Amino acid sequence: DAKTTQPTSMDCAEGRAANLPCNHSTISGNEYVYWYRQIHSQGPQYIIHGLKNNETNEMASLIITEDRKSSTLILPHATLRDTAVYYCIVRLNSGYALNFGKGTSLLVTP
Amino acid sequence: GAVVSQHPSRVICKSGTSVKIECRSLDFQATTMFWYRQFPKKSLMLMATSNEGSKATYEQGVEKDKFLINHASLTLSTLTVTSAHPEDSSFYICSARKNGQGLNEKLFFGSGTQLSVL
Numbered sequence: 001d002a003k004t005t006q007p008t009s010m011d012c013a014e015g016r017a018a019n020l021p022c023n024h025s026t027i028s029g030n031e032y033v034y035w036y037r038q039i040h041s042q043g044p045q046y047i048i049h050g051l052k053n054n055e056t057n058e059m060a061s062l063i064i065t066e067d068r069k070s071s072t073l074i075l076p077h078a079t080l081r082d083t084a085v086y087y088c089i090v091r092l093n094s095g096y097a098l099n100f101g102k103g104t105s106l107l108v109t110p
Numbered sequence: 111g112a113v114v115s116q117h118p119s120r121v122i123c124k125s126g127t128s129v130k131i132e133c134r135s136l137d138f139q140a141t142t143m144f145w146y147r148q149f150p151k152k153s154l155m156l157m158a159t160s161n162e163g164s165k166a167t168y169e170q171g172v173e174k175d176k177f178l179i180n181h182a183s184l185t186l187s188t189l190t191v192t193s194a195h196p197e198d199s200s201f202y203i204c205s206a207r208k209n210g211q212g213l214n215e216k217l218f219f220g221s222g223t224q225l226s227v228l
Contacts (some may be wrong), residue, residue: 034216043116043203043219044154067162087153097144098217100154 004088009105012082018075020104022088023068031092033064035073037084038103044087047073078108113193114206115133116220124228131189131223133204138208139184144217145177149199160187184209194227201225 005023012018024033039052048055048062050071055062055082061074075082113136117218123129133143146154158179159167168181176198180192187206191198204220 041222043221045219046216049216095157097156099156102153
């Protein structure tokens with residue numbers, strides 16, 4: 001699986017959009033971009049994933065650049081409960097485990 | 111849907127004893143489950159891949175005789191930490207791959223088990 005690079009930490013004011021970047025410059029054509037988050041002392045929670053088109057669901061939007069070398073997870077209206085570690089993972093959609101990097105620790109402040 | 115139940119959520123045991131952690135997929139079948147370990151302020155590290163009806167595949171550096179994995183049904187995998195020592199104290203998390211997902215594949219995670227070995 002391709003490696004990813006994320007900022008170690010970010011802050012966001014409550015109610016504002018949180019934009020979390022991820023660099024995956026070595027991604028191959030059939031690898032997907034996944035985002036999970038982990039709230040303290042809980043198991044990871046799936047957020048969204050995509051291949052090359054932008055994706056949106058009830059939790060977030062995923063913007064993937066045209067060359068697919070980077071992506072941004074957008075939480076449109078961050079709340080205090082969105083404080084968590086966010087993991088960007090690139091993998092083949094083939095039944096293997098997810099390999100977690102260090103992620104971005106997002107702190108949403110009042 | 112797609113709930114993974116992990117039990118217990120927290121366990122404290124004495125050094126030298128064994129501890130069993132259960133991971134159940136409540137509303138779907140999972141031929142494949144994964145076990146992770148997470149130390150404080152660190153990321154999740156894959157320990158092993160568990161396949162129903164066959165032997166688990168362990169990651170490099172993970173002792174298969176110490177971390178026994180059994181996946182006897184399509185909804186249950188267990189991890190037994192044998193002869194636990196304080197250095198085994200960690201947060202253990204299971205994950206299940208829902209059968210038949212196809213290209214929109216997601217993995218579903220349990221809520222984790224905090225093991226403390228005294």
